[in-house]
Amino acid sequence: MTEHSPAPDATRIPDRPSLDGLEDRWGAVWREQDTYAFDRAGAREQVFSIDTPPPTASGSLHMGHVFSYTHTDCMARYKRMRGYNVFYPIGWDDNGLPTEKRVQNYYGVRGDSSLPYDPDFTPPFEGTTKSIKAADQVPISRQNFIELCDELTVKDEEAFESLFRRLGFSLDWGIQYRTIDDRSRATAQTAFLRNLDRGEAYTAEAPGLWDVTFQTAVAQAELEARDYPGAYHRVAFHGPDGPVHIETTRPELLPACVALIAHPDDERYQGLFGSTVTSPIFGVEVPVVAHPSAEMDKGAGIAMCCTFGDLTDVIWWRELQLPTRSIITRAGRVLGETPEWIHSEGGAATFAQMSGKTVHSAREVVVEALRASGDLDGEPQKTQRKANFYERGEKPLEIVTSRQWYIRNGGRDADLNQALQARGDEIDFHPDFMKSRYKNWVAGLNGDWLISRQRFFGIPIPVWYALDGDGQPQYDTPLVPTEDQLPIDPMAQVPAGYTEDQRDQPGGFTGDPDVMDTWATSSLSPQIAGDWLAGERGESDLFAKVFPMDVRPQGHDIIRTWLFATVVRAHFEHGTAPWKNAAISGWILDPDRKKMSKSKGNVVTPEDVVVEHSADAVRYWAASGRLGTDAAYDTGQMKIGRRLAIKLLNASKFALGFGEPELADRQGLSSVITEPLDRAMIAALEQVVKDATKGFESWDYTRSLDVTETFFWTFCDDYIELVKDRAHGGDPSARAALRLALSVLLRLLAPVLPYATEEVWSWWQEGSVHRATWPEASELALSEAGDPQVLTAVGTALSQVRKAKSDAKVGMRSEITSATLVAPAATAERVRADEADLRAAGRLTGSFDYVEGDEVTLRDVELIPFVKPPKN
Numbered sequence: 001m002t003e004h005s006p007a008p009d010a011t012r013i014p015d016r017p018s019l020d021g022l023e024d025r026w027g028a029v030w031r032e033q034d035t036y037a038f039d040r041a042g043a044r045e046q047v048f049s050i051d052t053p054p055p056t057a058s059g060s061l062h063m064g065h066v067f068s069y070t071h072t073d074c075m076a077r078y079k080r081m082r083g084y085n086v087f088y089p090i091g092w093d094d095n096g097l098p099t100e101k102r103v104q105n106y107y108g109v110r111g112d113s114s115l116p117y118d119p120d121f122t123p124p125f126e127g128t129t130k131s132i133k134a135a136d137q138v139p140i141s142r143q144n145f146i147e148l149c150d151e152l153t154v155k156d157e158e159a160f161e162s163l164f165r166r167l168g169f170s171l172d173w174g175i176q177y178r179t180i181d182d183r184s185r186a187t188a189q190t191a192f193l194r195n196l197d198r199g200e201a202y203t204a205e206a207p208g209l210w211d212v213t214f215q216t217a218v219a220q221a222e223l224e225a226r227d228y229p230g231a232y233h234r235v236a237f238h239g240p241d242g243p244v245h246i247e248t249t250r251p252e253l254l255p256a257c258v259a260l261i262a263h264p265d266d267e268r269y270q271g272l273f274g275s276t277v278t279s280p281i282f283g284v285e286v287p288v289v290a291h292p293s294a295e296m297d298k299g300a301g302i303a304m305c306c307t308f309g310d311l312t313d314v315i316w317w318r319e320l321q322l323p324t325r326s327i328i329t330r331a332g333r334v335l336g337e338t339p340e341w342i343h344s345e346g347g348a349a350t351f352a353q354m355s356g357k358t359v360h361s362a363r364e365v366v367v368e369a370l371r372a373s374g375d376l377d378g379e380p381q382k383t384q385r386k387a388n389f390y391e392r393g394e395k396p397l398e399i400v401t402s403r404q405w406y407i408r409n410g411g412r413d414a415d416l417n418q419a420l421q422a423r424g425d426e427i428d429f430h431p432d433f434m435k436s437r438y439k440n441w442v443a444g445l446n447g448d449w450l451i452s453r454q455r456f457f458g459i460p461i462p463v464w465y466a467l468d469g470d471g472q473p474q475y476d477t478p479l480v481p482t483e484d485q486l487p488i489d490p491m492a493q494v495p496a497g498y499t500e501d502q503r504d505q506p507g508g509f510t511g512d513p514d515v516m517d518t519w520a521t522s523s524l525s526p527q528i529a530g531d532w533l534a535g536e537r538g539e540s541d542l543f544a545k546v547f548p549m550d551v552r553p554q555g556h557d558i559i560r561t562w563l564f565a566t567v568v569r570a571h572f573e574h575g576t577a578p579w580k581n582a583a584i585s586g587w588i589l590d591p592d593r594k595k596m597s598k599s600k601g602n603v604v605t606p607e608d609v610v611v612e613h614s615a616d617a618v619r620y621w622a623a624s625g626r627l628g629t630d631a632a633y634d635t636g637q638m639k640i641g642r643r644l645a646i647k648l649l650n651a652s653k654f655a656l657g658f659g660e661p662e663l664a665d666r667q668g669l670s671s672v673i674t675e676p677l678d679r680a681m682i683a684a685l686e687q688v689v690k691d692a693t694k695g696f697e698s699w700d701y702t703r704s705l706d707v708t709e710t711f712f713w714t715f716c717d718d719y720i721e722l723v724k725d726r727a728h729g730g731d732p733s734a735r736a737a738l739r740l741a742l743s744v745l746l747r748l749l750a751p752v753l754p755y756a757t758e759e760v761w762s763w764w765q766e767g768s769v770h771r772a773t774w775p776e777a778s779e780l781a782l783s784e785a786g787d788p789q790v791l792t793a794v795g796t797a798l799s800q801v802r803k804a805k806s807d808a809k810v811g812m813r814s815e816i817t818s819a820t821l822v823a824p825a826a827t828a829e830r831v832r833a834d835e836a837d838l839r840a841a842g843r844l845t846g847s848f849d850y851v852e853g854d855e856v857t858l859r860d861v862e863l864i865p866f867v868k869p870p871k872n
Contacts, residue, residue, distance in 0.1 A: 012762060012763045012764070013653055013656065013657075013763045014653075017646075017649035017650055017652075017653055017759070018646075018649070019614045019616065019617075019642065019645055019646060019649070019755070019756065022614075022616075022755040022756065022758075022759055023166050023168070023610075023614070023615050023755060026168075026754075026755055026758050026759070027165050027166065027168070030170075030768075031165070031173070033768075034174070035170070035768050035770060035771065036080070036086070036088065036170040036171065036172055036770070037172050037174060038085060038086065038087045038088070038089075038172045038174075038175060039085050040542060040545075042085035042545070043085075044544070044545045046083065046084055046085045047084065047085050047086075047087055047545050047546060047550075048076075048079040048080075048084035048085070048086050048087065048550050048551075049086075049087035049530075049545075049546035049547070049549040049550050049551075050072060050075075050076060050086070050087060050088045050089075050549065050550065050551055050553065051525055051526050051529070051549045051551065051552040051553075051566075051578070051579055052072065052088060052089055052090055052091065052171070052525075052529070052553070053068070053069075053525075053553065053554050053562075054090070054091030054092055054093040054177075054179060054522060054525060055092065055093060055160060056093045056096070056098050056099075057092040057093065057094050057099070057153045057156040057157045057160060057178075061160060061163055061605065061606060062588075062596055062603035062604065062605060062606070063588050063596060063603070063604050063605075063606055063609070063633055064555075064587065064588040064595075064596050064603075065606070066167060066606045066618060066619075066622055067585060067588050067622045067625060067631065068553065068554070068555060068585035069164070069167070069169055069553075070167070070169075070618075070619050070622035070623055071553060071583065071585055071622065071623070071625075071627060071701060072551075072553040072583065073168070073169045073170055073171075073619075073751070074619075074623055074696075074701045074751040074752060075551070075553075075583070075696070075699070075701065075751075076088045076170050077170055077750060077751035077754065077770060078696045078751050078774065080170070080770065080771070081747065081750065081751075081770065081771075081772060081773060081774035082773075082774045083773065086170075086172075087172070087175075087529075087530075087545075087546045087549075088170060088171050088172050088175075089171070089172060089175035089176065089177070089529040090161075090164070090171045090172075090173065090175070090176050091176065091177045091178065091179065091525060091528065091529060092153065092157045092160070092176075092177070092178045092179065093179050093518060093522055094149070094150075094153040094157075094178050094179050094180040094457075095149075095179050095180045095457050095458040095459060095515070095518055095521060096453075096455070096457070096458060096517070096518035097214060097216070097392055097453075097455060097518075098392070099149050099152070099153055099457055100145075100149065100455060100456060100457050101392075102152065102156075103145070103148050103149050103152055103457075104132075104134075104137055105129070105130070105131050105132060106125065106126070106127050106152055107123035107124070107125055107126060107148050107152075108123060108124045108125040108129060108132045108136070108137055108138060109123055109124070109137055109138045109139070109140050109144075109145065109148065110134065110137040110138070110139055110140070110145070111139075111140065111141075111142055111144075111145035111146075111456040112139035112140065112141065112142075113141075113142045113456075113513065115139060115140060115141040115142075115144075116141055117141045117142075117143040117144060118140070118141060118144055121140060121144050123138070123148060124138055142456050142491070143492075145456050145457070146456055146457055149180075149456070149457040150180065150457075153178070153180070157178070161173070163606065163607060163610070166610055166615055167606070167610065167615050167618065167619065168615050168616075168619065168754040168755060170754070170770065175529065177528050177529060179459075179518070179521045179522060179528070180457070180458075180459070182487055183528060183531070183533070184459070184521060184524075184528050185459045185460075185486070185487035186486040186487045186533055187524050187527050187528050187532060187533055188459045188516060188520060188521045188524055189459065189460075189462040189486045189487055189488070190483050190486055190533060191524055191527070191569060191573060192451075192461070192462065192516065192520070193462060193480055193481075193483065193486075194572075194573065195407055195572060196463075196478075196480065198572070199408075200407055200408050200572050201405060201406065201407050201408075201451075202405070202406055202408075203403060203404065203405050203406070203475055203478070204403065204404065204406060205401060205402070205403045206401065206402075206404070207307065207308045207314050207317070207324075207326075207399050207400065207401050208399065208400070208401075208402060208404055208450060209223070209311075209388065209390075209397045209398075209399060209450075210330060210397060210398050210399065210400045210402070211390040211393045211395070211397055212330070212331060212332030212395060212398060213393055213394055213395055214390065214392075214393065214455075215330060215331075215454055216453045216454040216455055217402065217404050217450055217452060217453060217454060218390045218393075218397060218450075219449060219450045219451070219517060219519075222390055222391050222561070223388050223389070223390070223391070223397075224388070224389045224390070224391040225386050225387070225388060225389075226386070226387060226389050227384045227385070227386065227387075228384070228385055228386070228387035228396055229382070229383075229384060229385075230249040230382075230383055230384070230385040230387075231249060231380035231381060231382050231383060232247045232248070232249060232299070232380060232381045232383055233247065233248055233249070233251045233367065233370070233376060233380050234246075234247050234300075234376070234377040234378055235247075235248060235251060235254070235280060235370060235375055235376060235377070236280060236375045236376075236377060237260060237277040237278065237279060237280060237286075237304075238277060238278040238279075238280065239272065239275070239277045239288075240275055240277075241271075243375075244260065244272065244277050244288075244302065245300050245377060246260065246299070246300055246302055246303060246304050247299035247300050248303075248304060249383070249385050250306070250309050250363070251363060251366045251367055251370065252334070252354070252359055252362040252363040252365075252366050253304075253306035253309050253327070253328075254279055254280065254281060254282055254304070254306075254366060255279075255282050255284070255325070255327050255339065255342060255347070255351055255354075256306040256307050256308075256309075256325045256326060256327045256328075257279050257284065257286055257304045257305065257306050257325070258286055258305055258306065258307055258317065258322040258323050258324075258325055259286050259287050259288070259289050259304070259305045259316070259320065259322055260272075260277060260286060260287075260288045260289075260302055260303070260304055260305070261288075261289055261290070261291050261294050261302065261303055261304075261305050261316055261320075262288070262290060262291075262294050262296075262301055262302040262303075263290065263291070263292060263294040263295070263296045263301070264290035264291070264292060265296070266294070266296045266301050266302075268301060268302075269288065269290075269301070269302055272288040273288055273289065273290050274287075274288070275287075275288055276288065280370060280373060280375035281346060281347055281350050281366070281369050281370065281373055281375065282342050282344065282347035282350065282351070283342070283343065283344035283346070283347050284341055284342060284343075284347070286304075288302075289320055291316055291319070291320065293312065293315065293316075305317065305320075305322060306325075307322070307323075307324050307325050307326050307401075308326065308399035308400075308401075309399070310388070310399070311388070311399070311446070313399070314399060315446070324401065325339065325341055326400060326401050327339065328359065328398050328399075328400055329400065330400055330402065332358060332359060332395070332398055333356055333357060333358055333359075334351075334354045334355055334356060334357050334359075334362045335355060336355050336356050337355070338351045338352060338355070339351070346373075350365065350366065350369045353365045353369075354366065359398070367380065403475065404450050404452045404514075405450070405451050405452035405461055405514065405516075406448040406449060406450055406451065407448065407449045407451055407520070407568065408448050408449075409445060409448055409449040409564075409565075409568050410442060410445055411445035411446055411447040411448050411449070412447065412448055417442060417443065417445065419571065420442050420564075420567060420568065420571060421439050421442050421443065423567050423570075423571055423577045424438045424439055424442070424567070424577075426576070426577035426580075427567075427577050427579060427580065427581065427582050428580060428581045428582070429581075429582045429584065430581060430582065430583045430584065430627050430628070430699040431584065431626075431627055431628040433628070434556060434559065434582065434584040434628055437556065437559050437560075438559050438563065438564065441559065441560045441564060442564065449565065449568065450517075451516050451517050451519075451520040452514040452515070452516065452517070453514060453515050453516065453517045454513075454514055455514075455515050456515070457515075458515025458516055458517070458518070458521075459487070459515055459516045459520070459521055460488070460489045460490055460491065460511075460512070460514075460515055460516075461490070461512040461514050461515065461516060462480065462481055462486065462487075462488050462490060462512075463478040463479060463480050463490060463511075463512045464478065464479040464490050464495040464498075464509045464510065464511050464512065465477075465478055465479065465509065465510055465512070466479060466508075466509055467504070467505065467506055467507060467508050467509060467510055468506070468507070469506050469507060470506060471504075471505070471506040473510055478512075479495040479496075479509065481495070481496075489511075490511030490512050491511045491513060492511075493511075494509075495509055519561050519562060519565045520565070522562055522565075522566075523562065523565035523566045523568065523569045524566075524569055525566065526546075526547055526548075526549050526566070526570070526578050526579070527543070527547075527569075527573075529546075530542055530543040530546045530547050530549075531543055532547070547574070547578070548570070548574075548576055548577060548578055548579055548580060549578060549579040549580070550579060550580050550581060551579055551580070551581040551582070551583055552566070552578065552579045552581070552582045552583070553582075553583040553584075553585065554582070554583075554584065554585070555584070555585050555586075555587065556584045556585070556586065556587075556628065557587070559584070563582060566578050581699070583627055583699060584627060584628050585627060585628070586625065586626075586627070586628055586629045586630040586631060587630045587631075588630070588631060588632075588633055589630050589631065589632050589633065590602045590632075590633060591632070591633075593632070595630075596633065604633060606618065609635075609638070613635070613638040613639065613641070613642050614642055614645060614755070615754075615755060616641060616642070616645040616752075616753040616754070616755050616756050617638045617639070617641035617642035617645060618638055618641070619641070619752055619753065619754075620637070620638065620640070620641025620642075620644060620645070620705075620752055620753065621634060621637040621638045621641055623701050623702065623705050623751075623752045624637055624641075624702055624705065625702065626700065626701075626702045627699060627700075627701075641753075644709060644712070644753070645753050645755075645756040646756075647712075647713075647716060648712070648745075648746075648749065648753065648756045648757070648760065649756055649759065649760060651715075651716045651720065652742055652746075652760040652763070653763075654720065654724075655720060655727075655738045655739070655742055656739075656742070656763060656764055658724070658727035658728060658734070658735050658738065659727075659730070659735060660735065660739075661732035661733075661735035661736040661739070662730075662732050663732070663736070669736040669737075669739055669740045670682075670736070670740065670779075670780070670781070670782050670783075671736075671783075672732040672733055672736045673733050673736050673737045673740070673782055674733045674784075675726070675731070675733040675734065675737075675834075675837075676786065676787070676790050676833045676834050677719070677722060677723065677790060677791060677794060677833075677834040677837050678723065678733045678734060678736075678737035678786070679737075679782055679784065679785070679786025679787075679790075680786040680787055680788050680789070680790035680791040680794075680834075681715070681719050681737055681741060681786070681788075681791050682737060682740065682741065682780050682782060682786055683780075683782075683785060683786035683787065683788040684711065684714075684788035684791050684792075685711060685715075685741055685744055685745075685780055686777050686780040686781075687788065688707050688708060688711045688748070689744060689748070689775050689776065689777050689779075689780065690777050691703070691704075691707045692704040692707055692708050692748050693774070695707070696751075701751070701752075704748070704751075705749075705752055708745065708748040708749055709749075711745075712745055712749070714791070714795060715741060715745065717795075718791065718794070718795035718798055718799075719741075719791060719795070720738070721798065721841045722794060722795070722798060722834070722837040722838065722840075722841045723737070723738070723837060724840075724841070725837075725840035725841070726837065726840070740779075740780070742760075743765075743775075744775040744779065744780065746760055746761055746769055747769060747772055747773075747774060747775050748775060750769050750770055750772075754770060757769050758770065787830065789826075789830055790830045790833055790834060792830075793823075793827045793830035793831050793856075794830065794831055794834045794837065794838055796827070796856045797821060797823070797831050797838055797856065797858075798838060798841055798842060800821070800856060800857060800858040801816065801819075801838070801841075801842035801844070801858060802842075803858070804816070804819070804858045804861045804863075805863065808861070808863060808865075810863060810865040810866065811865070811866045812843075813843060813866040814843065814863050814864060814865045814866040815843045815844075815845045815846075815863060815864045815866070816842060816843060816844045816845065816846065816861060816862070816863045817845055817846035817847075817862045817863060817864060818846045818847045818848075818860065818861070818862040819844065819846075819847075819848055819849075819858050819859070819860060819861045819862070820848075820849040820850070820851055820858070820859050820860045821848065821849070821850050821851070821856070821857075821858055822851045822852075822853035822855070822856065822857045822858070822859060823850065823851075823852070823853060823855075823856045823857075824852065824853070824854065824856075825852050827856060828850045828852065831850075832850070835848065846862070
């Protein structure tokens, strides 16, 4: 930005400046001119790279998206104006359960892998029904379902892009990806195969969390503890010396009991440790053992361990090497056949009544049997218990044994756990306390990262298994493709050395039917956006220029998932943290102070809000919320932002309308700023530049906006009013100060109000304000420094003049023929230095005296009310 500015073209300045239409006009210009394009030829040291969150393209955006993406965009715009080559891509998170659910409801279908592909299939609905019961959804083949997922996400992405552009996000739209496209699939599969080759990925048959509604495994990071109605049942096991009572909320798991467990220090059960008891009804002999995690003060102090009722059962089962007696199937129902470990006739009969029933119905069978046998002590006592749910699920999770894929994440390896905690120390978290959330999560892990999902629309696990002569998969020696073959779908493609007719035949092969969970792909967003594989092949140096990235912006609720998973992948593949900074946004809360989310049904979609208030106003509301802090949805704040944007248009038109200053030998604007008030204003603005810059550098966008906005209103309400007579009269000092201040203020406000600032900039400057340089304090250095307190003092005196007229109930154009200013000596001296401007602005036409006092007031006021002349 030079000090020499072209004169405003009167044809550029509208008669009535308005926010209306600015989004369409400037959005088109930015698109046509590639205003925000990343320069791939730029040097690495000038790059500022952003690991942009890929929004889930399923449905509509909500105000939480607007809130967090605006924070990121403000920083992107600031860094671009500081001279950085900003890498700001956009991705779309297509795959995963949210997309499948939306497709099921939108088209009225559900996937069924047993059905053949129908190339002529037409769905029964296309968004013409809000929801449809699962039983009424039309079953279609895996491939038909995937095609519909792909089709709908493309539609959703178009709507998302339109809104993102309207909100003025300065993304480089030439750098896009989808988490289901070929590049993303190849990247995810390559990383997985390398994890597998290094021993960081493995498959295992083990107990795991299972959602019976969605029929898929669930990872620890996707758990949500919720209150769930239940009842305590006091049940008697048969011991050597009489009954041993336990209390349980899940009596239906009695057939799955493998031990009774008490704390080793619990004196009540010292005599039972090492002995056995018999389960009621089913008559199965189980040991009584000790474990330090048993709670002596909870219930009877002794608990039954079942395989599996909860995660504590899994820990006991593993550490005490207990047998496995699972009875709950993936469908959430009891086994259809009586297990081999139940030998008693009564136990077999009761189990036969339970077989095939839901957990709830099986519980009723067992409780009735306990009543009949006398082993139920009293009646069940109702309670609210905490149960684990899948974060998107509606029923409590079960724990079932199944074969799944895992990536090591320190949950079972203390050294790896410490290394991943240390990676967190390489990242500057904003705000800083968010780092403890990361470390606490990593330290508390109790299992590896389960990445396989039993879904359709996702990136396939890229392996096959050879089948032995009995048709059993050889899981320990998976067949893998070479990297140059990726991406692949093992359910549709054939491993080397086999033919399609050998699929699922003894001696042949079978493809892994599972897909990776969505985090296994989005955890590679830096690699996908930066085209890591092209760099591996020597085709591009982009990845080397952008990785490790400068910032990961995201919400605090997914530190445990997206942030941590990305750290894990970068640690294994690159031996480094994936970014230098993590900018963590808070939640948007509804009027009841609850988080806005699609699942809660309390979201406000931003499309209508932007139309009503303008993009700049909505961005102002978002930028007013600090990182890491939850913020309320507040249209009142948007109205304030709209008022600010409109004032910027009108005040700029007014200031530019005074005309261009005469500059001797074109020395620059600062060379003719000589009057005390003008120098005072510039000195105050110099401090604003320093404070606003400091705010951005410390990731406190709100502070930058606050100091700039506060000064702007003083500039409009006081300074412009005080100097307008001089400016109209051609005074070069006033005109130059107005233009210099306006140039600086437009650039300070540009990250938050991109449309209004671009509009004003176009009236008198060339190029885009968003490609102009961020203001430096040196731009405002004058040959003789001003005293910023002069502006404060004279502005305070002007407010007293206005108050006096208001108290007298006369118009502001009324003359004051006599008045006395009461003020501290230093304040009075500053007012004297600019009394001429005060007189002009306040219509002070007569005597004006000064009296020393503690507070600034105006007294002894005599005035002549202004009378508006009659119209001819």
